[in-house]
Amino acid sequence: MPNHTVTSFDDELKSVAGRVSEMGGLSEVMLTEAISSLIRMDKDLARRVIAQDKRVDALQFEVEEQAILIIARRQPVAQDLRDVIAAMRISNDLERVGDLAKNIAKRVIAIEGSFDSKKFALGVEHMSELAQEQLKAVLDAYANRDTASAANVRERDDEVDALYTSIFRELLTYMMEDPRQISICAHLLFCAKNIERIGDHATNIAENVIYMSTGVQPADERHKLDETGVETGVAR
Amino acid sequence: MNEMPVVDAEAGTLLPKISAKKVQVFYGETHAIKDVDLNIADRTVTAFIGPSGCGKSTFLRCLNRMNDTIDICRVEGDIRIDGEDIYDPKVDPVQLRAKVGMVFQKPNPFPKSIYDNIAYGPRIHGLSRSKADLDEIVANSLQKAGLYEEVKDRLDEPGTGLSGGQQQRLCIARAIAVSPEVILMDEPCSALDPIATAKIEELIDELRENYTIVIVTHSMQQAARVSQRTAFFHLGNLVEEGETKEIFTNPTDRRTQDYITGRFG
Numbered sequence: 001m002p003n004h005t006v007t008s009f010d011d012e013l014k015s016v017a018g019r020v021s022e023m024g025g026l027s028e029v030m031l032t033e034a035i036s037s038l039i040r041m042d043k044d045l046a047r048r049v050i051a052q053d054k055r056v057d058a059l060q061f062e063v064e065e066q067a068i069l070i071i072a073r074r075q076p077v078a079q080d081l082r083d084v085i086a087a088m089r090i091s092n093d094l095e096r097v098g099d100l101a102k103n104i105a106k107r108v109i110a111i112e113g114s115f116d117s118k119k120f121a122l123g124v125e126h127m128s129e130l131a132q133e134q135l136k137a138v139l140d141a142y143a144n145r146d147t148a149s150a151a152n153v154r155e156r157d158d159e160v161d162a163l164y165t166s167i168f169r170e171l172l173t174y175m176m177e178d179p180r181q182i183s184i185c186a187h188l189l190f191c192a193k194n195i196e197r198i199g200d201h202a203t204n205i206a207e208n209v210i211y212m213s214t215g216v217q218p219a220d221e222r223h224k225l226d227e228t229g230v231e232t233g234v235a236r
Numbered sequence: 237m238n239e240m241p242v243v244d245a246e247a248g249t250l251l252p253k254i255s256a257k258k259v260q261v262f263y264g265e266t267h268a269i270k271d272v273d274l275n276i277a278d279r280t281v282t283a284f285i286g287p288s289g290c291g292k293s294t295f296l297r298c299l300n301r302m303n304d305t306i307d308i309c310r311v312e313g314d315i316r317i318d319g320e321d322i323y324d325p326k327v328d329p330v331q332l333r334a335k336v337g338m339v340f341q342k343p344n345p346f347p348k349s350i351y352d353n354i355a356y357g358p359r360i361h362g363l364s365r366s367k368a369d370l371d372e373i374v375a376n377s378l379q380k381a382g383l384y385e386e387v388k389d390r391l392d393e394p395g396t397g398l399s400g401g402q403q404q405r406l407c408i409a410r411a412i413a414v415s416p417e418v419i420l421m422d423e424p425c426s427a428l429d430p431i432a433t434a435k436i437e438e439l440i441d442e443l444r445e446n447y448t449i450v451i452v453t454h455s456m457q458q459a460a461r462v463s464q465r466t467a468f469f470h471l472g473n474l475v476e477e478g479e480t481k482e483i484f485t486n487p488t489d490r491r492t493q494d495y496i497t498g499r500f501g
Contacts, residue, residue: 002499009498075457077484080497215486 001079009074016066016087017143023059023094024139026052030101031135031198035128037108038191039117049105056098063091078215086212090142093201093208097135100194100201107187115184120174123167124192130160131195134202141209150209153202154218160199167192251319253278253418253448254299259313261294261303261472268294270472272313276465281440281449283463283480285456287500290469292452296420299450300336301329317418334361337411341423343403345395345410350387353395353406354378357414373413381409382439401432408439419443421451425458437462456496460484468492 004010037045067088141149171185207218252275261269269291276282284292303309345353354374364370378384383405395406425433440462453459467477476489487493
């Protein structure tokens, strides 16, 4: 696309998009490190993850402020408007991703003693790898305005959801086997739920990449593959 | 005025108020409008946008044959209002311009009283039988133009003594006085401050209930605010015409996108 006649407008749009990408990079790292702190029960790493969330929150604030200023000063339309709206929405999702990663890290600190991560957390680790892939793919799609990849991310969320369902069942079994494991399993269950939510945010971001590039809001509601039965009727 | 919109009995769809087919305009050797097809809906505000010299004003002026007054200007193609060919030799351009009123960029009141500015048209078109009739037309027109309250006590003062925004509303009242069906506006707010502009835009929104309005504007935001449909002209071509909300969020043509987002070199 050619540049704006007013070049400072281009600079402002680039700056917003740059901050969104920076947020994306940070929240990706937070998720990766939160999971690795969980697997290794590394409480120092967990504390660093928690500290990083402040930076993500600050970036989101900056993205919003810049977007508001652009709307006020430039009255963007068409592609520009969609870029600004998408940046605001995506930064919102990334801020939530940061919160969810932070929540996993907080659990690492809260868990007392150690546990057999090979036995209990394998599923969570596997699930988080998938969510990380999704997050990375959608952030690349945002940077490259790649609607095909975004659509792909949107389709693949079912896999994360299916994994969540199977982890839920697995952890339930452990809890029934030995009530002393209920506490750790409950923590892991929440971690899995957080990862599942991160997958949902990746889907939201994918939808906004599609909207940004095409002007069409993906309308068809994807059916939700949460078969744990505990979330029925709960707003996501 | 105020009849039911014309409906195509067979298709059951609303016929356009104005339909233009294969319209070409030449100024001497210059090909100013190239093969424009455009339907304009009744009781709708249609905005014409595009860079200077793109032909939007030229096309607007075809709709009430204002281009007739320019010797070297030649209009080809077919323009119909309510299905009637307005370039038919039997059509009286003066009658046509009463039906298709026009408001210009610079407010141009006659050097007469406020009252006479409005009364002039109805008098020459013989629209009033008595002084009381005429008084009513004047008051009505000023009311519709949102000016009555401001000028009702000084109708005998010169129209040129009003502020720019008031003068523009006076010109709108003058156009309304001869019961037009279509009102053409050629950048009606470009000489006005934001408050006067807002008043005109509010007025346009009210007038839409009873008139077909076509407005040429250089302000993209104004087109986005006041119109339901937008037509984008470039180099004499009609590039894109569609719902205003579509044009400003997701235009189809790259040139439209570049223009409305400020990317034209």
